[in-house]
Amino acid sequence: MLQHNNGKTQLRLKINLKLHQLTSLLFLALVCLLTFGQTSPYPYSLRPYLTFVLLFSFVALVVKEILYKRQLLPRFFWLMDLLDVATASFIYYLGFFSVNYLIVLYFFLIFLSVREFIPGETHYLTLLSLIGFGINVALLWPNYRILAPIYGMDPVFYGFIVGSAFFSLVFVGVFAYFYAKSDFRLSRHLEQMLAEKEAALKETYLTHANLEEKYAFSYTLTLIQQFLLEEMDETNLLTRITDIIQGIVGSYSCAIFSLDKDNTIRLAAYSGKQLPPDLPEFVQRKDSLVALTIKSQAIHNEKDASFAERNFWAEHNIHSLITIPLSTKNNKLGVILVTSAQTFSFDQEQQEQLMIIANQISLALENTRLHKETKLMAWHDSLTGLYNRNYLNIFLSIVEDSTSNRLGCLIFDLDHFKVVNDTYGHTTGDMVLKKLATILSKHTSPGRIAVRYGGEEFIMLDLNSSMEELYNLGEQIRKEVAAYKFWTATGEEFSITISCGIALDDTGFDKVFAKADTALYQAKNQGRNQVVIYGSRAMETSVN
Structure with missing residues (x-):
C-alpha cells in the first residue's frame, strides 16, 4: 500500500528534493571551477562528460519536481530511486580513482530509504546501488593499471578493497532494512496509539454530548413538570x-x-x-x-x-x-x-x-x-346543576368590588312544595326542582346568574338591569313554570306554581336580598303564584 498520506514519507520527499537541489548547485560550482580554473587536474576530454552529468542531475531534479507537484512521486518511487542512483554513479565515475571515498553517496541514498514509500524499497535501492557500484568498478578498472605502479597496489589488495566496498554496501542495506522495519513498527504502534486515543476522545466527546443532551432534556422536563403543576387551565x-x-x-x-x-x-x-x-x-x-x-x-x-x-x-x-x-x-x-x-x-x-x-x-x-x-362540585348544586352558595359568595366578592354595579335580586320559591314531596315522593320532588333549574338556566347570561339558595328556594342576581326588565323576567319564568305539566311514575299529572320577590339596590347584597325576601313573603301572603316588587303594591299579578 502506498504511504503518500504518511507524514514521514512527505518529509522524506522534501528532504530528497532539497538535497538534490543542493547537490546540483554544488556540482555546478565544481564544474565551473574545474572548467574555468587556471589549473585543472582533469583533461579537457572529461569536460563534456562533466557537463553531461550536470545536465543529467538538473533533468532528474526537474522530473522529481514535476512528480512531486502532481503528487505522483509515491507511484513512481522506483523512477526517483533510479535517478538518484544513476546520478551518484555518474558522479562516482568522475572520481577517476578505482575505488574512492565517493561510495558514501550510495551509503547516503540507502540510509535515506529508511523512510520507505512502500515496504521493501530499501531492498530495491540497495540492489540498484550494488549494480551502480559494480558498473563504476568495471568502468574504473583501467585506472588500476595506471595507478598500480605509482601506489604499489597488487590485484589481491585491489580485489580486497572492491570486495570490502561491496560488503559495506550490503551491510548498510541490511542495517537500513532492519532500521526501516523497526521504524515502520514504531510508526504503526504510534498510529495505533493515536487511533485508540482518537477513538477514546471521540467516545468521550459523544458521551459528553449525550450527557449534555440528557441534562438539557432533564432540565426541560423539570420546567415542564413545574408548569404542569402550576397550570390548571x-x-x-x-x-x-x-x-x-x-x-x-x-x-x-x-x-x-x-x-x-x-x-x-x-x-x-x-x-x-x-x-x-x-x-x-x-x-x-x-x-x-x-x-x-x-x-x-x-x-x-x-x-x-x-x-x-x-x-x-x-x-x-x-x-x-x-x-x-x-x-x-x-x-x-x-x-x-x-x-x-x-x-x-x-x-x-x-x-x-x-x-x-x-x-x-x-x-x-x-x-x-x-x-x-x-x-364544579364545589360551585354547583349536585342535584340541579345551578350555582350554589359557595359560588354566590365568590360572585358577590367580585361584584361588590365595583360600587357602580346596581344589583337586582329575584327570589323564587315553589308553592306548596312540601305537598308534592308528601304526595308523590321525593323522587318526583327532585324532578320538579331540576325542571325549575332548567327554566332558570335558560334565562341566565354573562351578567345574570341563577343559584339554588336552599331547599326549594332559588335566586337570580342581575347586574345593571332596570326594574321593569327584572319584573318581566320574573313574570316569564312564573308563567313557564305554571304552564308545565309534570307526570309521576304512576302516570298522574300535576302542575306547580312559584312565587317571586324582586328588589333592586346598589348598597350591597345583604340589603337587596332582604328587600327581595320581604317582597317574596308579600307574594306568599297575597295568594302565591305572583311576582311582587319590593315597596310596590301596584305591580302585583294573581293567577289568571
Missing part, C-alpha cells in the same frame, strides 16, 4: 406543551387531540405550521393513525398509517409523523401528533423522550380535569 397547558415538544424534536408541527367522554376526538391544541383544515374530520376515521393509537395505546409512525392517510399527509408536504398515546391507568385521554416535512423516522431516543413527556401530560390532564370537576 387545560387549554393553556396543552398549548404550552405543544410549543415545548416542537422545540425539543424540531418538528414541523405538533398537535394534541383529546378524547371526550362520548369518544369524540377533538383538536385541543397545536403549534408550528398550520395544520390541514380537514385534519379534525380525518382523525375521526376508524383507520386514522390517531384513532389507531387511542385503540392500541402504543406509539405509531407513518409506516403504520393507511395508504389513504399517507397520501393525505403527502398532499400537505408531511413525510414523517409519530403519534404517542395520552392515558392513565384507567382513562384514555388523547394523542400527541408530531409531524415533520423531512423524510426520516423519529429515532428511539426521541420516542423515549416523547413518552416521558406524554406520561407527565397524562397525569397533568387527569389532575386538571379532576380539579375542574372538583371546582
